[in-house]
Amino acid sequence: MLLTLLALVGVGVIGASGALAAVRARLDLFGVVVLGMVTALGGGIARDVLLAISPPTSLVDWRNLVVSGGSALAVFWLHPHVARLRKAVLLADAVGLGLFTTASTVTALGHGAPMHTACLIGMIGGIGGGVLRDVLLREIPFVLRKEIYALAALPGAMVVTLGARLALPAGPVSLAGAALICLVRVLALWRHWNAPIAGADR
Amino acid sequence: MLLTLLALVGVGVIGASGALAAVRARLDLFGVVVLGMVTALGGGIARDVLLAISPPTSLVDWRNLVVSGGSALAVFWLHPHVARLRKAVLLADAVGLGLFTTASTVTALGHGAPMHTACLIGMIGGIGGGVLRDVLLREIPFVLRKEIYALAALPGAMVVTLGARLALPAGPVSLAGAALICLVRVLALWRHWNAPIAGADR
Amino acid sequence: MLLTLLALVGVGVIGASGALAAVRARLDLFGVVVLGMVTALGGGIARDVLLAISPPTSLVDWRNLVVSGGSALAVFWLHPHVARLRKAVLLADAVGLGLFTTASTVTALGHGAPMHTACLIGMIGGIGGGVLRDVLLREIPFVLRKEIYALAALPGAMVVTLGARLALPAGPVSLAGAALICLVRVLALWRHWNAPIAGADR
Numbered sequence: 001m002l003l004t005l006l007a008l009v010g011v012g013v014i015g016a017s018g019a020l021a022a023v024r025a026r027l028d029l030f031g032v033v034v035l036g037m038v039t040a041l042g043g044g045i046a047r048d049v050l051l052a053i054s055p056p057t058s059l060v061d062w063r064n065l066v067v068s069g070g071s072a073l074a075v076f077w078l079h080p081h082v083a084r085l086r087k088a089v090l091l092a093d094a095v096g097l098g099l100f101t102t103a104s105t106v107t108a109l110g111h112g113a114p115m116h117t118a119c120l121i122g123m124i125g126g127i128g129g130g131v132l133r134d135v136l137l138r139e140i141p142f143v144l145r146k147e148i149y150a151l152a153a154l155p156g157a158m159v160v161t162l163g164a165r166l167a168l169p170a171g172p173v174s175l176a177g178a179a180l181i182c183l184v185r186v187l188a189l190w191r192h193w194n195a196p197i198a199g200a201d202r
Numbered sequence: 203m204l205l206t207l208l209a210l211v212g213v214g215v216i217g218a219s220g221a222l223a224a225v226r227a228r229l230d231l232f233g234v235v236v237l238g239m240v241t242a243l244g245g246g247i248a249r250d251v252l253l254a255i256s257p258p259t260s261l262v263d264w265r266n267l268v269v270s271g272g273s274a275l276a277v278f279w280l281h282p283h284v285a286r287l288r289k290a291v292l293l294a295d296a297v298g299l300g301l302f303t304t305a306s307t308v309t310a311l312g313h314g315a316p317m318h319t320a321c322l323i324g325m326i327g328g329i330g331g332g333v334l335r336d337v338l339l340r341e342i343p344f345v346l347r348k349e350i351y352a353l354a355a356l357p358g359a360m361v362v363t364l365g366a367r368l369a370l371p372a373g374p375v376s377l378a379g380a381a382l383i384c385l386v387r388v389l390a391l392w393r394h395w396n397a398p399i400a401g402a403d404r
Numbered sequence: 405m406l407l408t409l410l411a412l413v414g415v416g417v418i419g420a421s422g423a424l425a426a427v428r429a430r431l432d433l434f435g436v437v438v439l440g441m442v443t444a445l446g447g448g449i450a451r452d453v454l455l456a457i458s459p460p461t462s463l464v465d466w467r468n469l470v471v472s473g474g475s476a477l478a479v480f481w482l483h484p485h486v487a488r489l490r491k492a493v494l495l496a497d498a499v500g501l502g503l504f505t506t507a508s509t510v511t512a513l514g515h516g517a518p519m520h521t522a523c524l525i526g527m528i529g530g531i532g533g534g535v536l537r538d539v540l541l542r543e544i545p546f547v548l549r550k551e552i553y554a555l556a557a558l559p560g561a562m563v564v565t566l567g568a569r570l571a572l573p574a575g576p577v578s579l580a581g582a583a584l585i586c587l588v589r590v591l592a593l594w595r596h597w598n599a600p601i602a603g604a605d606r
Contacts, residue, residue: 025544029602030599031548031599050251050261051257054454059521060518108257112257135539141338143236194230197229252460252463253459254456315459342542346431346435350434398433400427
């Protein structure tokens with residue numbers, strides 16, 4: 001099915017981004033694979049923990065494990081080439097953000113979360129892996145500092161919850177939500193949209 | 203109800219303290235709001251995850267979200283004034299610690315946790331948000347380093363569990379526990395009580 | 405029972421290792437005790453959260469709390485002597501890794517996790533406490549950087565899941581798995597086995 005396939009692509013791409021960060025932090029082979037898997041699966045695990053889905057889907061579905069681990073392994077050996085594809089990596093990451101967010105929002109709604117809670121859990125599912133990656137690498141999470149990132153996830157999560165409220169078919173609505181997130185994120189990168197920072201007058 | 207109102211005040215105050223830390227770390231508007239909400243709601247979310255309450259109450263009750271987010275927004279624009287109210291912020295933080303700890307202890311007891319477990323989960327509910335704030339800002343958590351903080355939460359949690367054991371009414375006992383925590387914390391600040399540090403003879 | 409006793413020894417030893425790290429980071433008495441308890445119990449709590457076991461066993465069984473807290477207190481006063489026992493600490497840590505991993509794998513299997521998920525949750529139970537310790541002390545987690553550590557946990561987790569598949573008795577199989585983990589870890593320390601690091605050609 002298309003959505004499943006797209007989700008696996010997202011897992012692979014986000015896993016690669018985590019592995020690339022781990023290579024740059026000089027982690028060893030095992031650390032690179034773990035960080036790739038944590039980045040790819042961490043958001044989904046956080047979502048499942050918040051929804052008390054046990055054991056977490058991301059740890060049960062072996063395709064997620066194989067794709068994220070394999071993608072991290074590939075980055076370990078090919079990282080100079082991957083690093084050169086900077087724009088492609090950023091684009092793929094935007095696709096992953098869109099897919100993860102809408103999938104998590106759908107899951108939260110399906111487990112009885114109210115609309116605003118489903119949006120929040122959707123955003124956590126979308127950005128959670130990246131936050132874990134940054135905390136493990138001892139960085140202040142990227143999503144809190146630069147460019148519109150997590151904020152880009154919000155409109156997509158809202159599209160999905162509104163679609164569910166109006167009883168529209170989940171598949172096309174999810175795709176539309178993911179596309180919207182991806183579009184906002186790419187525009188933010190392209191136009192250098194940043195959220196404002198408070199003045200230094202203290 | 204008084205306890206609910208007080209809890210919302212706690213959410214607002216702790217959210218402001220998280221937002222203030224985020225402004226100082228030069229996070230952008232979105233990061234400030236997220237960090238305020240994480241600080242205000244993180245302890246409650248940790249408590250709910252440990253008790254398998256799903257979805258977490260803090261993400262369902264929209265009043266928590268509005269108050270913590272609004273408080274963080276206000277700090278973003280007014281932070282020079284907030285920073286000047288240093289003593290008021292510390293006092294309000296002590297009130298928040300007391301309210302969060304006793305509320306979490308009551309919740310844990312209500313979900314069948316034994317007394318010592320309820321005390322621990324109460325303390326986690328009280329200090330969890332501050333720990334998350336510090337980890338996200340790449341600091342060694344404040345509660346592990348300076349002045350009596352988490353330790354101040356313990357007597358209040360014990361008052362609540364003892365009160366429940368003696369079947370005393372939960373409302374007044376919670377208020378007494380929260381007041382005790384607040385008192386110990388303010389005394390620790392005023393008298394510069396610190397836990398000892400191990401000698402450097404290594 | 406032997407396994408329970410061994411698990412308590414593991415809790416004490418891992419708690420001591422966390423406390424030692426906290427003393428070195430100049431945390432105060434309370435911070436040392438908390439960090440010892442987090443290191444000793446964090447992996448088990450993560451496992452219980454992933455399996456929706458509530459409240460987490462590690463927070464309910466008071467023996468875990470007493471042993472880990474007491475061990476951390478002892479380190480606070482005796483740390484110059486403990487630090488001198490470097491090899492004994494490393495050996496004891498290897499024993500703890502083995503016991504925690506196999507116990508968590510058994511628990512995951514008992515809660516219906518498939519084999520590969522049980523292995524992953526077993527490893528998380530084995531290394532989770534150490535990861536939390538490092539994150540709280542603002543270090544990139546040790547297990548991602550140096551020597552074969554988490555990787556040593558994998559064969560033991562696999563022995564336990566295979567043993568369960570073949571319906572072998574859980575006690576002896578767990579002991580064999582723990583011994584295998586301990587052996588691999590000690591060999592890695594002794595022979596300075598490290599996983600490779602990606603080339604710097606970027």
